[in-house]
Amino acid sequence: HLDVDGLKVLVGANGSGKSTLLRALHGLLPLAQGQRVARPGAGQAMLFQRPYMLRTSALHNVALGLWLAGHAWAPARRLAQEAIERFGLVASAGQPAHTLSGGQQQRLAFARAWARRPAVLMLDEPTASLDPHAKRDIESLMSQWASEPQPDGLARTLVFASHNLGQVKRLATRVLFLREG
Numbered sequence: 001h002l003d004v005d006g007l008k009v010l011v012g013a014n015g016s017g018k019s020t021l022l023r024a025l026h027g028l029l030p031l032a033q034g035q036r037v038a039r040p041g042a043g044q045a046m047l048f049q050r051p052y053m054l055r056t057s058a059l060h061n062v063a064l065g066l067w068l069a070g071h072a073w074a075p076a077r078r079l080a081q082e083a084i085e086r087f088g089l090v091a092s093a094g095q096p097a098h099t100l101s102g103g104q105q106q107r108l109a110f111a112r113a114w115a116r117r118p119a120v121l122m123l124d125e126p127t128a129s130l131d132p133h134a135k136r137d138i139e140s141l142m143s144q145w146a147s148e149p150q151p152d153g154l155a156r157t158l159v160f161a162s163h164n165l166g167q168v169k170r171l172a173t174r175v176l177f178l179r180e181g
Contacts, residue, residue, distance in 0.1 A: 006173030007146050010161040017181040018161035022046065022122045025159065044120035049128050051109030053097035058108050059084055061097045065112045079115045087111040087141065103134025110141055119150055123160035127167065139171060 010018040023029045026046045027036060038044070054061050062083050066076035084093045087107045092100055097108055106126060113121055126142065127135040146158040162168055168175060 006155070006157065007142065007171045008157065008159040008174045008176060009168045009172040010159065010176050010178055011163070011165070011168055012178035016178040018178055019049075019124050020181070021178065022124050022159065022161060026122055038120075043116060043118040044122065045113035045116055045118040046122040047106070047109045047113055047124065047126055049125040051105050053100070053105055053108070055096065055098055057094050058089055058097045058100065058104075059093040061108060062112045062115050066115055069116055083111040083115040086114070088137075101134075103130050103137065106130065106134070106138055107141070110138070110145075114145060117151065118156075120157045120159070121145060123158070125161050125163070127162075127164065135167075139167060143171060 010021060012018055020029065023046075024031055025036065026044060028046075054064060056064070059077075059080055062080035063073070063076045066079055067073055071079065081093075084090055087110060089104065089107060089111060092104055092108075097105065100108060110126075123142070127138050130138065142158060142160070146156055148156060150156060
């Protein structure tokens, strides 16, 4: 059980079950026991360690995610443009997403999730393999996202896995240590 709001961090050795727990919480893996309980109407999104980029522009990667979630194309494109601007990707909006740097792809994946306005966001090692500047940018975006209230006034929850104990100390409101699953 994870209480709502703030930044929750999953820490543990490789193979301890961090990624598996995130995937189970997101509904991508079945639970061996127990059940997932979500706040009614609370959407959620997940960012993977290596985000998947469609072979289209950065802007269309965000817009297509919204369109697939049920938005009409024109509003999806407007929301995508807003997300691209908010995440500092305007100069890359027309560039094929798969050609962006690792840090830019992570920002784009974050923008795609942010545009859906989820109440819960799960990130699997969001800053792994990024240079120090890109790590700081992603950490800042994580903090900003978690501190913004939902349109309904309810708090947001961000759950992420990390090996970086400095990052955990800087960001976490709660730490969950996993060992052997």
